[in-house]
Amino acid sequence: MTSLPEQAPKTKLGLVIDLDICVGCQACAVHCKEWNIAGHSGPLPDNEPYGADPSGVWFNRIHTFELVDDETGDSRTVYFPKSCLHCEDAPCVTVCPTGASYKREEDGIVLVNADTCIGCKLCSWACPYGAREYDDDEGVMKKCTLCIDRIYNETLPEDTRVPACVSTCPAGARHFGDLGDPESEVSLLVAARGGYDLMPEQGTKPVNQYLPPRPKKVPAEPLAAPRLTRDDDPGEAGLLARWVDKMLSR
Amino acid sequence: MHPAKSVIFFTTASGAGYGLLFWLGLYGSLGLLPAGAWFAVVGFGLALILVTAGLISSTFHLGHPERAWRALSQWRSSWLSREGVAAIVTYVPAGLYGLAWLIVGSGTGWMVILGLLTALACVATVICTSMIYGSLKAIPAWHTGWTPAAYLVFAAMSGAVLLSLLGHLWRLPTVLVTDITALVAIAAGALVKFGYWHAIARAAPTSTAESATGLGTAATATRGKVRLIDPPHTMDNYLLTEMGYRVARKHATVLRDIVWAAAFVLPLGCVFVALLAAGVGGMVFATLAVLSMAVGLAIERWLFFAEAKHVVTLYYGESAA
Numbered sequence: 001m002t003s004l005p006e007q008a009p010k011t012k013l014g015l016v017i018d019l020d021i022c023v024g025c026q027a028c029a030v031h032c033k034e035w036n037i038a039g040h041s042g043p044l045p046d047n048e049p050y051g052a053d054p055s056g057v058w059f060n061r062i063h064t065f066e067l068v069d070d071e072t073g074d075s076r077t078v079y080f081p082k083s084c085l086h087c088e089d090a091p092c093v094t095v096c097p098t099g100a101s102y103k104r105e106e107d108g109i110v111l112v113n114a115d116t117c118i119g120c121k122l123c124s125w126a127c128p129y130g131a132r133e134y135d136d137d138e139g140v141m142k143k144c145t146l147c148i149d150r151i152y153n154e155t156l157p158e159d160t161r162v163p164a165c166v167s168t169c170p171a172g173a174r175h176f177g178d179l180g181d182p183e184s185e186v187s188l189l190v191a192a193r194g195g196y197d198l199m200p201e202q203g204t205k206p207v208n209q210y211l212p213p214r215p216k217k218v219p220a221e222p223l224a225a226p227r228l229t230r231d232d233d234p235g236e237a238g239l240l241a242r243w244v245d246k247m248l249s250r
Numbered sequence: 251m252h253p254a255k256s257v258i259f260f261t262t263a264s265g266a267g268y269g270l271l272f273w274l275g276l277y278g279s280l281g282l283l284p285a286g287a288w289f290a291v292v293g294f295g296l297a298l299i300l301v302t303a304g305l306i307s308s309t310f311h312l313g314h315p316e317r318a319w320r321a322l323s324q325w326r327s328s329w330l331s332r333e334g335v336a337a338i339v340t341y342v343p344a345g346l347y348g349l350a351w352l353i354v355g356s357g358t359g360w361m362v363i364l365g366l367l368t369a370l371a372c373v374a375t376v377i378c379t380s381m382i383y384g385s386l387k388a389i390p391a392w393h394t395g396w397t398p399a400a401y402l403v404f405a406a407m408s409g410a411v412l413l414s415l416l417g418h419l420w421r422l423p424t425v426l427v428t429d430i431t432a433l434v435a436i437a438a439g440a441l442v443k444f445g446y447w448h449a450i451a452r453a454a455p456t457s458t459a460e461s462a463t464g465l466g467t468a469a470t471a472t473r474g475k476v477r478l479i480d481p482p483h484t485m486d487n488y489l490l491t492e493m494g495y496r497v498a499r500k501h502a503t504v505l506r507d508i509v510w511a512a513a514f515v516l517p518l519g520c521v522f523v524a525l526l527a528a529g530v531g532g533m534v535f536a537t538l539a540v541l542s543m544a545v546g547l548a549i550e551r552w553l554f555f556a557e558a559k560h561v562v563t564l565y566y567g568e569s570a571a
Contacts, residue, residue, distance in 0.1 A: 003327045019470075029482075054485055061487075063565055064480035067465045069473050077479065078465055082565065091387065097321035097331035116320055119313020121492065122330055125251070128388040128457070130489040130562035139313025196469035199457050199561065202387055212470035 004093060009108040012180035013146055014086050014207035015166065016189055020214045021173035024062055024079030028165035028174060032060040032083070032144075035164035040149045041114065045137045057133040059083050059144040060165055078213055081174070083165070084131035084144035085198065085206035086110050092123035092132060092143075101141070108180070108207060109148060114140045128202045151176070179207050251389065252495045253555035256310040261379060262408070262547045264304030264337075265401065268372040269409020270297040271344050273431065275372065277413070278347075279365030281357040282424045289420050290356070294348035296412065298341075305337055329385050333378035340371035376405045383554075390456040390571060391558040396446040400554075404547060407432075407439040411543050414521055415536040425532070429525040432539070433518060440514040443550065447506070455570035462564040478567040494563050498556030505553055513546025 036059055037044045046056040060083040068075045086103075090110050093101050100117035103110050112123075112132075117140040124132040124141060132143045147163035150156060160167055166176040177186030186209075189195070195209035237245070274293050277283050309315040322338070324331040347364040354361070380401030383392040410432040417428035459476040460466040466474045486494070498505070520539035524532040559571045 003324075024480075055487065057488070058483075061482035063478065063482045065459075065463055065465060066477045066479045067472060067474045068477065070475060071473065075474075078463070080463060080565075082482075094327040095330065095382075095385070097324050097328045097334065098317070099320070099324050116317065117314070118317045118320060120311075120321070120330065121313075122328075122382070124488070124492065125560070126386055126388060128462075128561045130493070130565060133488045134313070134492070136313075194469075194471075196464050198464060199461050201457055201461060202561070210464055212464065212472070215471070 004089065004103055005105040007105075008088055009103070009105055010180050011106065011178050012086075012088070012108040012207045013151070013177070014108070014179045014186075014209070015083070015146075015163065016175040016177070016179075016186045016195060016209045016211060017081055018173040018175070018193075018211040019078050019080065020211060021171050022062075022079040022081060023171050023173070024064055025170065026062050027168050027170060028081060029058060029060045029062055031164040031168035033058055035147060035150065036145070039147070040145045041112070041142050043137075044142060045135055057135055057142045059131075059133075059142070061130075074216070076213065076216060081165070082129060082131075082198075083208075084110060084146075085129055085204070085208040086144075086146060088205035088207060089203060091126040091128075091202075091204060095122045095126040097122070109146045110143070111145060111148070112141050112143055114138065117141055128199050128204065129206075146176075179209065251555045251558045251560060252492045253498075253552045254311045256307045258548060258551045258555070260304040260308035261401070262304075262404075262544075262551050263300045263307070264379070265376060265405035265547075266408035266412060266544075267297045267300030267302075267304060268340070268376050269405035269407065270300070270412045271340070271409070272369045272372040272406065273409050273413045273428075275344075275347060275365040275368035275370075277424075277428070277431075278351065278356045279362040279369075282427050283356050283422065284424065285420050285422060286355055287352050289416065290348055290351035292419075293413075293416055294344070294351070296416075297409075298344065298348070301337070301340075329378055329381040333375065333382060336371065336375040336378045340368070340375050343367035343371055372405075373402070376401050387456070388561045389558050390453065390561070391450045392554075393456075394446075394449060394453075396442065396449055400442050400446055403435070403439045403442045404550070407435040408543055408547060410435040411517055411521065411536070411539045414524065415533070415540050418524060418532040418536040421529075426525065429521055429536075432521045433525075436514055436518045436521070436543075440510075440518075443509070443514070457561045457564060458570045459564045459568065462561065475569070478565075481566060489562055490566060493560035494566060495556055498553060502553065502557055505549055509546050509550045509553065511546070512542050513550050516542040517546070 036042055044057040048054045063080040065078050065080055066075055086108055090103055093103050098116050098118055100113045101123050119139040121134055132141050135142045151161050162176045166174045175186050178184045179186055181187060190209045193211040195211050197206050309318045321331055321334045325335050343364050347368045350361050377398055380398040384397035387393045414428045414432040417425040463476050464470050465476050466472055517539040520535045524535035561571045564571055
């Protein structure tokens with residue numbers, strides 16, 4: 001059934017991504033691919049990974065943006081991981097003609113049933129965020145499953161039952177939890193740090209939240225960089241020393 | 251958006267087929283098409299072949315064409331599903347109407363119901379086709395009332411030039427009516443295309459690189475412009491080949507001129523000459539109108555896809571969409 005659940009799911013599992021902390025190391029994207037290539041929606045295409053024209057499906061992509069303040073000329077670099085936002089009003093779900101694309105009532109996770117997907121690609125057109133990538137090998141659409149095969153996996157130690165991207169982030173920039181529960185750790189974090197939606201004007205009501213980069217700590221005066229000297233630069237050495245340097249450098 | 255050949259052929263061919271069926275249903279019911287069995291065979295045959303070829307071609311771009319039947323199930327929420335259902339339902343009145351015409355000729359009392367039902371079903375199907383695109387908010391150039399208007403008027407227009415050709419081939423006494431219908435429909439088509447291009451050129455962007463990232467907006471309490479300095483992958487991925495199609499914008503002006511000439515001006519002139527020149531001359535010019543419009547509408551549809559910018563491109567260096 002591609003109609004959204006009649007009652008919005010009370011549990012809204014999702015990610016909170018801290019743009020202040022992310023260092024753009026790509027570890028989350030790599031672990032995502034590593035886990036999911038053999039996971040719920042695996043295998044994922046991975047053509048010519050070391051060749052001239054590599055291609056394939058990834059659920060998580062890390063963009064790097066620069067924000068330049070028009071007035072002050074001040075700029076900052078922001079690493080920006082992007083994956084499925086598991087939207088409450090997911091347009092990818094309602095456009096699906098077969099019912100293959102669906103939003104789970106119990107936890108709000110958006111999934112694709114690979115057995116009934118006809119590969120019409122309309123869901124990827126409907127998603128404003130580019131969260132869906134088509135699998136040419138299997139002829140079906142693929143997307144982030146929020147590691148459904150990890151978070152409910154009782155064979156894994158309990159503290160590792162989080163999405164692969166969250167478990168691997170070395171900087172602690174990714175958090176997983178129930179954003180439908182206002183008392184959950186992730187909800188409190190979002191409230192404390194002013195978490196926000198991507199493209200709210202698209203009306204998708206994303207579950208995943210982004211935490212803004214903290215304001216820059218601008219020093220009162222620009223720091224003077226220490227003078228750098230190179231080993232082969234005699235600089236302000238005395239006459240004798242410069243002469244010795246010149247003779248020995250021949 | 252990537253302009254898939256199968257989808258261009260599907261929307262133009264099935265549009266022309268439904269347009270022709272619409273006019274056969276409406277004008278047949280009004281007694282404006284006094285013609286016998288052969289007219290029915292060719293008219294309905296042509297319309298149903300165009301519709302069917304279009305629908306079959308639309309399954310070519312599917313990853314699993316053998317599962318296409320599943321697409322009929324989600325009509326409650328999906329315009330694509332509604333389109334499939336409407337297309338199949340339309341065969342019923344259209345087929346019965348065509349058969350009845352074949353057997354008893356056009357215009358008898360009870361057949362009017364079938365004719366009008368056929369016309370109505372054609373309108374519904376074309377609206378569903380157009381809303382597959384018109385409902386997508388992520389593609390602002392499509393998410394406008396102009397999209398269903400354009401699909402409807404282009405279906406009517408291409409159907410009308412086909413009907414005008416049939417009118418000349420059968421030397422119908424009402425050929426003046428079918429020619430004038432074609433002229434009016436072409437003029438309406440040109441107006442709608444002008445209005446559409448005007449509207450999308452004037453439209454304020456729906457989303458920006460700033461709203462896509464939150465950077466430089468009140469959400470992050472920051473100011474400024476967002477620039478992509480490092481893309482997430484070195485080669486094009488599915489998103490960029492499917493949604494980041496950029497070739498069209500380079501040639502858009504020339505291609506739009508070709509559309510004006512081939513889809514509107516030439517067919518208008520040809521139908522007008524056909525209207526004045528009876529007999530073989532009329533047949534020749536009515537044929538030229540059809541051929542020119544086929545080329546023009548194919549390019550028009552290519553542009554409709556290729557020119558449309560998807561908001562996902564905001565994550566790949568575009569600043570507004």
